[in-house]
Amino acid sequence: MKCAPFDYVRAASVDEVIRTLVGANGEGKILAGGQSLVPVLALRMARPSVLVDINRIPGLGTVTRDGSDVQVGTLTRHSVLAEQIHHPLLAEAARWIGHTAIRSRGTAGGSIAHADPSAELPVVAVGTGATVTMAGPGGTRSLPAGELFVSALTTSLAEDEMITSVRFPVPSRWGFAEFARRHGDFALVIAVVAEIEDSVRIALGGVGAIPVRAAAAEQVLANGGTAREAAAAASNEISPTADLHGSAPFRRAMAAEMVRRALAQAGVN
């Protein structure tokens, strides 16, 4: 459980990160909080030739309210997200991430880039319709979170791109429900409910390779259906797979229950 050899660059600016990544020819990796990357390195499941440490780049760790959105810098630690007051849904979601030590190191951008299908922040990003901004050799670009996630642990981010911030719309009503085996575990199922511009969005995590919108369930609500009916629709429209901690039917049932709870929390009955 020790990493394979790698070079280490402590970048002072986003430009330096991009330059280093370009120079690494696809063998470079960004090191943010290290809470997902370091275990993967220790198991030698990733063997980058260069680690680019972004932790000392100034100005990337702030949370600011901007109109109806909240702008989250990529280096914002989960613990900061849990304590900020601009986006209560994000704060609630961040409280469910791991344990204190993990929350004080792990970062918002790292969690989005890592794209774990059971992680909280990617589901909130999809649920609220967040926009991810990244820098690359050709400048910056932005992408809706729903287009970023490609499959488990894979995003459409290029090898020489870096997330710089994520913009989360603030919902007028919201709900968050998670089912996990133990306190602080990655979720078996996450449900996020966010009312944005008068429409209720539902997103689920842990039920497939990437966070998914429960479109059928949203439609049920739009048509005046009840929360229970929406929950049932959500459990039907997903295709979860089995793993050690739960069968596919169990995850389906948990998805329905978490959607029901999140809707109840949002005041949708």
Place this chain on the structure above:
Amino acid sequence: MTATATDTAAAPHAEPIQATPSGSLGRSVRRKEDQRLVTGHGRYVSDFQLPRMQHVAFLRSPYGHARITSVNTSRAEQSGRRVFTGADFMHVVLRARSSLPSYVETDQPVLAHEKVRYQGEPVAAVVASDRYLAEDGLELVEVNYEPLPATVCAWVSPREPVHPEAADNVLLERVFETGSVDAAFGDAAVVVERDLVTNRHAGNPMECRAGVALWDPSDRKLTFWSGTQVPYIVRNMIAELLDLPEGNVRVVAPDVGGGFGVKSVLYPEDVALCLMARAMPNVPLKWVEDRAEHLAAATHARDHRYLIKAGFASDGTLLAVQADVTVNVGAYSVYPWTAGIEPLMAGGLLSGPYRLDNYRCAVRGVATNTAPAGPYRGVARPASVFAMETVLDAAARELGMTGVDVRRKNLILPEDIPYKMPSGLVDDSGHYVECLTKALDALGYDDFLAEQERRRGTDEPPIGIGFACYNELTGLGRAASAGPRMPFRTGHDACTVRVNPDGKVTVFSGVTSQGQGLETTMAQIVADGIGVDYDDVEVRIGDTDESLWGFGAFSSRQAVIGGGAAHRAAAAVKEKVLALAAGLLEVDAAALHIENGQIGVVGVPDPALSIAEVARVAYLESHRLPKGIEPGLEATKFYDPIRGVFAAGAQVAAIEVDRTTGEVRILKYVCVEDAGRAMHPQIVDGQIVGAIAQGIGGAMYEHLIYDDAGNLSTGTLLDYLMPTSAEIPEMTIEHVSHPAANPLGVRGVGEGGTLGPNAVLAGAVSDALGIQIDTLPITPSTIWKELQ
């Protein structure tokens, strides 16, 4: 957590200990080891640094079962690293011996050659100047394998035997039989039958295994610092395997970060480290196991199946038990405990604290392509208690009795003592009903019953109440020695007590500690045994060059046996102090007493002499020595209780279940145990709470799962779920106190706590939902499935 103690009738002691008002026994004195342990100054092998130290990494089999067709180390060696393979140590094997008739002896290689038998088995070792470089070196060793069919389940026929000596993979089989089982079943009003499977899990101490080995060629001496629970057994075996005089081997177990039985085994990695050190003179070789290695290759446990049938009379009397128990013992019969450790314990203790005349139980240990199974806190009984309590609950339901009544009906009572269990073990306790009653009171049983009733038919989560009664066999002497007829008997320990020239005391004890506070316990015993202040006693443990002998930490034995030896040695030293003082004072020794290090004459208020003055004479002023008394103030004694002592225990809990998610919430958890005389109440409670926490982990979270090809699916702590403090409820721990018939009146408490949770939680969930729990662990998904 609350803790209260009530004292009831005291049993007679062989050599009653004098309780001085100023004594330390029975009080939660400050633990000797805590100054260094809680301030980060513990001395763990993992932290060891020595000059010229090199680091070892092991290359482990990626296959569950495969033939090794070639091993090529040339690239690794060309990189400047030292490499060892199975071929280097082919002449050395670990062979766990037992004289049980059916036992098939098999060999465990130090590093695998010919074939690998489980995923994670060590195949080669690389030495480098740090662990990173050693692991880089592993990637340069090329091993070719030819996969063989793997067998991971002990109750399916093997596709390819694990060992040629046992074509059916059965390494041992034994039948326990008493009474007329068939006739008793004929008389039974109710017969219940279950097929129960318990989950493979493991001790997982916070510090994984660790060792540093150093060969000093000039005086031909091997020193092995090892995070072991059994340094003397390790010394004995290392000396034999390396063909060294035992006096030339020193094993040191300094602070050890948890053991739980996992570290009471001598492992191939230990032997490899010592052999490699011998091949690299003057170079200390260090290996610290990481968690992935630990999950794959340290001993596992509790992978059992019970086909159990029990017959009851219409009044609930247990008439007969018949069981067929299969234990998955993994790929090797572990040294020294053998593949018999779990199956024989299961068969010997299955009937637990219940009266039973008619018993037939076949047990077998079956080899598979999984990590070897070994002792884990509670050895087999968390599973066997679950089996026994499950049939009691099932019978109660069929008979329309409560779970409490069926237990009260059958528990061994004080008037039955000594009670010969159907397996032949003799129960000296009998205080089970008292434990159960007290536990129910502490739970608020009637209130929970009322609340359970109130919630029926509402939307609120249903409540369930579960029970377990158990008899923990502790402090086993030679007549009931731990382990299945191994070539040695683990009934005794030694202790040396030395009063130093300044009158302070040093204790050289054969016990070892992995966090249980044995330094404190030994100091308390010796302080009170002589009559000196607890603070004036210093304890040395864990170094085979310092103390004479001790078998180590297992079978809840050290308080009883190591403690007995300390008590006897203290008594012998006290006798000499008194004889010497009597000579100096020219009075009869019988007229003297010692308290707080001061020697007084009966009837005289002021002390006549201090122990320090006596010690000075003993070492420095031989001209003052009374006639016939030798210099020095030291004694060494062994103690063997001959038999074992049973510690009675009862655990009860109330839980509620979320019907939609299958989640279980523990509302209240109670344990009442008989520690005999609790020498240090806080340590006793700590042992019980910790053991119950591990039991809850086993009942609800921890599960080592192999796929059919022999791959461990739960290879990191991401998938192998240990309970955290958030999962463990507050507990109520109470005591009954019936001192045992040994010098200190103590009963072991190290393991008992683990025995209850499987049965308690399975029983409670069944009670809440009316479902049958036949397979552990109890998880939300398994409960949810039962509810569909």
